[in-house]
Amino acid sequence: MGFRRTKRQAEHRAGHQAGQWAEQAGLSYDSTPAVELRGVRRQYGRGSTAVHALRGIDLSLPRGTFTAVMGPSGSGKSTFLQCAAGLDVPTEGSVRLGGTEITGMNENELTELRRSRLGFVFQAFNLLPSLTVEQNVLLPMRLAGGRASAQGQDRAADLLARVGLAGKGGRRPAELSGGQQQRVAIARALVTRPDVVFADEPTGALDTTTAAEVLGLLRSAVDSLGATVVMVTHDPGAAAHADQVLFLADGLIADRLPRGSTATIAARMTTLTAGPVLAGTAA
Template sequence: MSPRLRRSASGRPAPSAVPGSPRPAGPAGPATGVPAVELRGVRRGYGQGAGAVTALGGVDLVLPAGTFTAVMGPSGSGKSTFLQCAAGLDRPDAGQVLLAGQEISSLGEDRLTKLRRTRIGFVFQSFNLLPSLTVLQNVLLPQRLAGQRQERARAGELLARVGLGEHASRRPGQLSGGQQQRVALARALITRPDVIFADEPTGALDTRSAHEVLGLLRDAVDALGATVVMVTHDPVAASFADRVVFLAGGTLAGELHHPDPRTVADRMLTLSASPSGAAA
């Protein structure tokens, strides 16, 4: 594991020194008191008639800025739909989604696309790097797509922070899976987003690489002031978060603060054994 990810007494990675000054709080920064993401009565269903499925059945949730939240639940509990609605990738049938205080669920597609490019970062299980671009070009891609000035110096600092400063000119195919996911994290941070959504970010990684990526997500919150919302099925991954929110049958089923893997695993077993945990 990178020396940047030295662990504190609690077992979580402690913040480390950063080249230059830390990222200032953005529109949803901790100083403003405005949540990074807020869901108000969000409902989403699919299909009609007897085949209709309720993926989210009225979710109310506040995700504070500058925190790391893990979202867990049994298969079919609504985790993916939650992430898609919260990130503006899907529209709820009812309710509101607010990003840093701005209601986004009713925005037109053009405005929503621009918002996603500039104010939301994504880290997916499959990395989603463009193989024809260099590592540096992949990190700068969100700014390029948004028509922003490409901050090559910042991209270099972010790559150095994730331990890939000497790999900027390589192609994704020349990197390991763990290294590619670290590039994806640097790419997610380049626009200084209000929130980073991570969808099973360690699902395709070995244990060591997974811990490195999770440590970097933790470090992004502690040292850079980022807000991270991560969907995961892994209790160990969830233990890197400040808070775990559980979904079951499309509704909230409790939460844990400062979780440890065993407690998270026990809660997941309970939900999986419950009839409501397997619904939707």
């Protein structure tokens, strides 16, 4: 009962904070959750060899919030991200993004949704080496059927300036450092003003200083642009930038922590890691 009360309180606080951001920015606030999972289960295989990656996830994340997802190896965090982002199909349950039910969509519909309403930031950057920085940022717009309009180019230039890459739109990814490439990836993820930005270990390939800068950019995207970020990470320092941390274990949400310090998050992770792990779970 205490956990449920804490869950409701955390969601209320997060929604209130997002509403305050919208009011300060002079915008109307849409209270529809950015991400909503109800009874989500994901099973691979059948019978005695079945892997129960997710065992029943119930979750609602307000718009304009930053959520970190952590858990021991095999806890289900990667499967959670894939199901929430429409990259994998739950065995049971419902997933809504920005109020749109995506469970049951066909692959063409999911592809269109991912191009126009979701942003992604991966550990490996995933930039196209043959394109310029500006072209990489504009790629989601082009894939969604848009053209390189003056408005789109202005949007790309503004985002590149926000991530500290003003004037570098004509360069190729190979001419940039790893940290700069991840900045391009963040700008690309934000260019369509998506309902949600999903980040999968976005600082895993970066040094500590550069990682802190990239996390600061994700934090700023939430605070300054009203973005919604859901980030899977193994790093308590990275999770400390989030408004809340969800801890997964054995395919379930085992705990959550409103914006905690690195030490507090690390201690909570240690407790989870030391606990019993059920057989048949997957990352």
